[in-house]
Amino acid sequence: MAVPKSALNLVSVLAGLGVWWALSVSGLDIPSPPVVLRRAIDLIGDGTLGGDVVASLRRVLAGFLLGVVAAVPVGFLMGWYPPVRALIEPWIQFFRTIPPLALIPLAIVLMGIEETPKIFVIFLASFLSCVIATLQGVVNVDRTLINAARVLGAKDHTIFARVVIPASSPFILVGMRIGLGSSWATLVAAELIAAQQGLGYRMQSAQLYYDLPTIFVGLISIGVLGLLMDRLLLICERRLTSWQETR
Amino acid sequence: MISLRHVRKVFPLKNEEFVALGDVSLEIRDNEFVTVVGPSGCGKTTLMNILAGLETPTSGQALVDGAPVRGPGPDRGVIFQQYALFPWLTVRKNVEFGLREKGVPSAERKRIADHFIELVGLERFADALPKTLSGGMKQRVAIARAYAVNPSILLMDEPFGAVDALTRVRLQEQLLDTWDQEKRTVLFITHDVDEAVFLANRVIVMAARPGRIAEIVDVALPYPRTEEVRLSPEFAALRNRVWSAVHHQESLA
Secondary structure, three states: OOOOHHHEEEEHHHHHHHHHHHHHHOOOOOHHHHHHHHHHHHHHHHHHHHHHHHHHHHHHHHHHHHHHHHHHHHHHHHHOOHHHHHHHHHHHHHHHHOOOHHHHHHHHHHOOOOHHHHHHHHHHHHHHHHHHHHHHHHHHOHHHHHHHHHOOOOOOHHHHHHHHHHHHHHHHHHHHHHHHHHHHHHHHHHHHOOOOHHHHHHHHHHHOOOOOOHHHHHHHHHHHHHHHHHHHHHHHHHOOOOOOOOO | OOOEEEEEEEEEEEOOEEEEEEEEEEEEEOOEEEEOOOOOOOOOHHHHHHHHOOOOOOOOEEEOOEEEEOOOOOOOOEEEEOOOOOOOOHHHEEEEEEHHHOOOHHHHHHHHHHHHHHOOHHHHHHHHHHOOOOOOHHHOOOHHHHOOOOEEEEEOOOOOOOOHHHHHHHHHHHHHHHHHHOOOEEEEEEEEEHHHHHHOOEEEEEEOOOOOEEEEEEEEOOOOOOOHHHOOOHHHHHHHHHHHHHOOOHOOO
């Protein structure tokens, strides 16, 4: 008999918690789940966790959304006009090879230690993932669909709006999900370096006091938030691209 | 009325030229159903693309109703082998696509779309997405979509090339049925000799290297083309004639 997938997922999560618990009582120097849970309740109770989550989410969302908003038009222009692509692509390829984290020192020197450098590196991470995906999407639009629109009387701007944009939307949405992942990855590191609030900052200050439960709370919060946002985007993706033949 | 006058189309290759069409002249009367059959590389798709306005001839002229073809236009509907339906639009929205470009108001669009969806027998699938349709049904949507903008000419590039043999026969009969109700000038490209003879008033046999017209065969069989026509000795005779024209070109050249 086939076991439902969700049941297996649940079993896996519970087993993982069990292993964690077992490791903590077997003498390994990690806090047990109840200890972490109690710390989480404390941190929620005094508003620390809420404040940190808001601070981190604000940075991720600002950087991520700015990145997407900039990447989509740039990607479209690059895909549609070969000269634009030839002009911009070397820079994108170059910056893609530099991990956004490596730009943090430069960003701090140039932009100070306030929000701007953090949002900037997150922006860069999401922009780079998303721009490549959009470009691929536009380049991959089926020529026959464009011809079909042309012979039905569509002009360039309507072909763009009614064929190129919908046809490349699956690529853009995948790019957004990758961009979101790199946004989170970059955020924590950005906060580790200079922040007054945020999940990454909280974990780093906990490290100074050897406060393992708080570090665990931070890790789990980041994981859960990242997962939730990814699921949200996945739902949007399914909704918007359910017309695709292959799935 | 379609006229091709000394149309030549040359594609530059790496260090030589490929003559897709070498000096093709042809006239097609209004409401005539003409099929073009020939081996691959004989330039039949190029011929269609020139008439559709998707390609320009290297020399010579393509005229529709006396005016040279300049780019695609809604007076010439095109049906592609790969269906080319917009997968994110429902059947009805696909059929309405060209009407929207023309600025037809929404209620009128729906009425026209429904009429042509019914004409190809897909009213039950009007709100379905293309991914839920079979190949034959997709091609019928494409035919309805081309008809909806009311073109005087339909250009069809191996439209039934990707469907199975049984579906193909049904689609041929249905296409003739549609054409009978809504007469248009049709230029239908195929590599299937039976199909070419079954559908056409006139079969144009093309040859390759360079792409040219090898022979024109008049098909004086009555419409509607029923199963009896398809199985008649007259049909067989014409089919054999076209068959040899297509398959024994090397010996002619």
